[in-house]
Amino acid sequence: MEKIEDIRKRNNSAFLSIKEDGAALKLDQSLPSLNLVLYGGRGSGKTSVAKAILGQTDLLSASSSSECVRNQGEMCGRWVSVVEMPALNGKPQQEKMKESFRCISLCEPEGVHAFILVLPVGPLTDEAQEELQTIQDTFSSRVNNNTMILFTTDSDPKHPDVIKCLKKDKNIKELIKRCGKRYLVVNSSDRKQFSKVIDFVGKREQSCYTSGNLFEGYLDKLQQKEEKIARLQSQLSKLLPQTGFSGRYLKKYFAYILSIILFLSLKIIYNTEMYNLIVKKVSSLTCL
Ligand SMILES: Nc1nc2c(ncn2[C@@H]2O[C@H](COP(=O)(O)OP(=O)(O)OP(=O)(O)O)[C@@H](O)[C@H]2O)c(=O)[nH]1
Numbered sequence: 001m002e003k004i005e006d007i008r009k010r011n012n013s014a015f016l017s018i019k020e021d022g023a024a025l026k027l028d029q030s031l032p033s034l035n036l037v038l039y040g041g042r043g044s045g046k047t048s049v050a051k052a053i054l055g056q057t058d059l060l061s062a063s064s065s066s067e068c069v070r071n072q073g074e075m076c077g078r079w080v081s082v083v084e085m086p087a088l089n090g091k092p093q094q095e096k097m098k099e100s101f102r103c104i105s106l107c108e109p110e111g112v113h114a115f116i117l118v119l120p121v122g123p124l125t126d127e128a129q130e131e132l133q134t135i136q137d138t139f140s141s142r143v144n145n146n147t148m149i150l151f152t153t154d155s156d157p158k159h160p161d162v163i164k165c166l167k168k169d170k171n172i173k174e175l176i177k178r179c180g181k182r183y184l185v186v187n188s189s190d191r192k193q194f195s196k197v198i199d200f201v202g203k204r205e206q207s208c209y210t211s212g213n214l215f216e217g218y219l220d221k222l223q224q225k226e227e228k229i230a231r232l233q234s235q236l237s238k239l240l241p242q243t244g245f246s247g248r249y250l251k252k253y254f255a256y257i258l259s260i261i262l263f264l265s266l267k268i269i270y271n272t273e274m275y276n277l278i279v280k281k282v283s284s285l286t287c288l
Pocket residue numbers: 040041042043044045046047048049061062063064087120152153154188
C-alpha cells in the first residue's frame with residue numbers, strides 16, 4: 001500500500017481505472033470526455049459514487065490522502081475523469097486554495113464540467129450546507145453554473161418518502177435552489193442509475209469551469225481587499241485631523257483631561273484624614 005501511495009504522489013494523484021470484470025472499453029470517439037468533481041461532507045459517499053460511475057470497486061479515496069484524487073474510466077461510451085475532493089470545510093484558507101488548484105489542475109486542459117455535491121437522502125446536515133458554501137467561496141461565484149447535487153438512497157428514487165423528503169424539507173429545497181435546481185436522485189446499489197449523471201452533465205451546454213475562472217475569482221478577492229483597505233485608509237485620513245494633537249482640538253482635549261485630573265485629585269484630598277485635620281484646625285482657629 002505504501003508503494004501505491006508513492007506512485008500516486010509521483011503521478012500527481014491521477015489514476016487510470018480498469019473495470020473489475022475486465023470488459024473492454026467501449027469508447028465512442030465522437031463523445032467528448034467529461035471531468036467531474038465530487039465533493040461533500042466526510043463520509044457522504046463520494047468514493048462510493050466514484051466507484052459506481054467508473055465500475056470499480058477498489059479506488060483510492062480522497063479521505064485516505066486528504067488530497068484530491070482522480071480516477072478515470074469509461075461510462076456510457078465516454079471517457080470520464082472523476083476527482084474526489086476531500087471535505088474542505090474547516091481547513092485553513094491556504095489549504096483550501098492549495099486543494100482548489102490541485103483539483104483544477106487534475107481537470108486540465110478542458111476544465112470541470114460539473115461539481116457534484118454528494119448527499120444521502122435524509123435530513124440535511126450542517127456539514128453538507130457548509131461544504132457547498134466553502135466550494136462557492138473557494139471557487140468563487142463562477143462555479144455556481146457548474147454545480148449540481150447527487151442524492152443517493154438505498155430505496156427507489158421515486159419512492160414517495162424520497163420525493164417527500166426532497167420536496168418538503170425547507171433546507172433541502174434551499175440547497176437545491178442554490179445549485180440552480182440541478183439535481184438527480186440515484187439508488188446507490190444500482191450502478192446503471194449512475195448513467196443519469198453522465199447523460200445529465202453531457203447534455204448541458206454549459207462551458208467548463210477552468211483554471212482561468214479560478215484565477216479570476218482569486219483576483220476579484222484581492223481587488224475587493226484592496227478596495228476595502230483604500231476605503232479604510234480614506235476614513236482614517238478623515239479622522240486623523242480631528243484626533244491630532246494640534247490647534248483647537250488640542251486645547252479642548254487638554255482642558256477636558258485637566259478638569260478630570262483636577263476633579264479626581266480634589267476628591268482624593270477631600271477624603272483624606274489630612275484634609276479633615278486641616279478643616280478641624282481652621283474651624284477651631286476661626287472660633288477663637
Ligand atoms: N446506506 C448507504 N450507505 C452508503 C451510501 N453511500 C455510501 N455509503 C456508505 O457510507 C460510508 C462512507 O462512504 P464513502 O463513499 O467512503 O464516503 P466518502 O464521502 O468518500 O468518505 P470520506 O472520503 O471519508 O469523506 C461507506 O461505508 C459506504 O458504504 C448510500 O447511499 N447508502
